[in-house]
Amino acid sequence: MLAEKALDLIRELQRTLSGTLSPYNEDKIRQVLEEMQNLYDQNRDRAHYAAGQADVFAAIQLRHAAIQRNKRCLLAYLYNRLEQIRKMRWEFGSVLPSDVRYNMCEQEVQWFTQYNRQLANYMKTIGESGGLDLTQDMKPPKTLYVLVRCIMDHGEFETQDGNIILLKKNSQHYLLRSECEHLIRQGILEHLVH
Amino acid sequence: MAAYSVPAGVCTNYFNIDDILASQEKVPCVFNAKVAALGYLDQSTTDVDLNVGTKLELPFWLARFLQKGARNIVTVDTPKTYKEGYRNIFTADPNVVDLHRLGPFFYLFGGKLLTLQLPDAEEIADVLLKTFQGRFRKIMDGSQNALHADLTSQTSVLDDQERHLFAAGQDSLHGFHRWEKRETEKLSTSVMVANHRKRKRIGAMPTAS
Known part of the structure; x- marks a missing residue:
């Protein structure tokens, strides 16, 4: 069936969303991109003689749906991973455990560094003297x-x-x-x- | 930081994992038009094309796309678990059915089905609501009153969204209990860190022995 590989990525993501980050599945992502490219090429080749031929036109639409589905799955995979990494910044602190870092791809590492920097800058600008650490006092403090x-x-x-x-x-x-x-x-x- | 957010039925979020998984559920379709060169989707024939009248189970996202508006490439039928036979079972006693086995996204997928303009859409909507109403009492009862009990037998028959509800109920129960025991001020390890440790320990075990 079409777009099956992209769904595998989503399933993989769903399994590992508590407390860890699954390895960035570069191989599978490449396969999905290849499938999309394939479908796109087929559509492009047929597009110029599709006029008036309902069966070819229907096939183009079907492939198009599959391309969009693949796109949605890929984007959701990347987005949810970023969300997970963002959550981890708040839970683990500015340094992530090595096995988590090892499972991130290069762009994700870059994103994490930037997020860290922005968060630090923001926390420096609020509060009166020298900023406020937002990751502190998650519960109301009762004693010093x-x-x-x-x-x-x-x-x-x-x-x-x-x-x-x-x-x-x-x-x-x-x-x-x-x-x-x-x-x-x-x-x-x-x-x-x- | 919406810890208790229960994904809404009809509202679609592009990045929502549950929504993506729910829209993968299969719907029986019949092709109204010939589709060129995609015969490989139907594994029962060796034809190059998909002919008119071919019956296929398509995932919801594809079925909806092909059925929508003027395209009308396929005709969609109601999936078995939402048909009259099953609907009667749900109406008879919603509490005995294993919704997890009948597709873990019973409500979410059911809500999506309503957009397909099926002839029995009204009955489906009705049965979704009645089933939920019938089961809600038990879910609430179980999640609000069992403090230290094994709940797997109860939660294993729940639909995915019902599980979210159940977990929210359990959370509030535990929160209340902690408040009663004056434990709210105690700082604790974050849940994510704790989970991460547990996994690590499991992963490390074979090398240690």
């Missing part, structure tokens, strides 16, 4: 300091007042909420509430 426990070794961490603490697995610290919220969201620290 929070008690946290390390879930994994993270190495040394320099706090705002200049102290250096060692984030070692199972060690507990009392830190400024604004400093460690990112680390909690990234799953390095665990917030302890009593």
Whole structure:
């Protein structure tokens, strides 16, 4: 059936939309583009003698529908991947895990860098002194300091007042909420509430 | 950041994955006109052309395109699961049918069918609404009251959109529960990061053993 390969791309996308990014399927995209080119060429060759011949005209319309369908699937594939990458910027922070980065194509990496830059610039311009970090305080803050426990070794961490603490697995610290919220969201620290 | 957005039935979004998948569902068609050189679409014959009267199951997007307006290349028939026989089943007791098996996009695809100007479009619209009404109570009941239970037996028979509803209900239930236990202020790892970790662990297992 026509446009079947493009649909495979969409199915692949649907399977992997939670928490990860599937590898950029360059091979399949090339195949879809080839199919589109093929259909287009066939249409172009027949277009000049289609006048008055209903059966040829019908075939051209059918192929045209398939081209449009392929186009929609391809664009949706790219668009939804970008959306996913954008979401990841907010969840993972400005540096993506290496396996995610590895699955991005070159243009997507470029897009991500630009998005990062624009977001940083924007956050610098709002707020009074030196901008406002929009990725902070996803929940209304109740205390200035929070008690946290390390879930994994993270190495040394320099706090705002200049102290250096060692984030070692199972060690507990009392830190400024604004400093460690990112680390909690990234799953390095665990917030302890009593 | 619309976490609870349930994709609307008729509204089409060009980039929507569900919409694309739903428009791939097959519709039985009969060709009114000869189509040159595309005989390979019909695997039952070796003819070069698609002849008048050929019966084929075409995906919805193609069927709609070929049927629309003055083109009239195909005549579209109602798919089996929306025909009278099935409609009677849905009306009798909507709760016993496995909508996931009958095509995971029962409502979305049904809504699309209405644009095809089928002779029984009105009945289909009616049955879609009645089925949803009949099942909604159970969905709401299940999603709002089961806190720590295995729900797969309940959710496995749900249509894709009903699953979104169910998940939204569960979310609100858990949110309420967290509020009751005063856990709302607790900062937690983001869901996406957690999912990513889990996958990584699964992927890493064979090399570790």
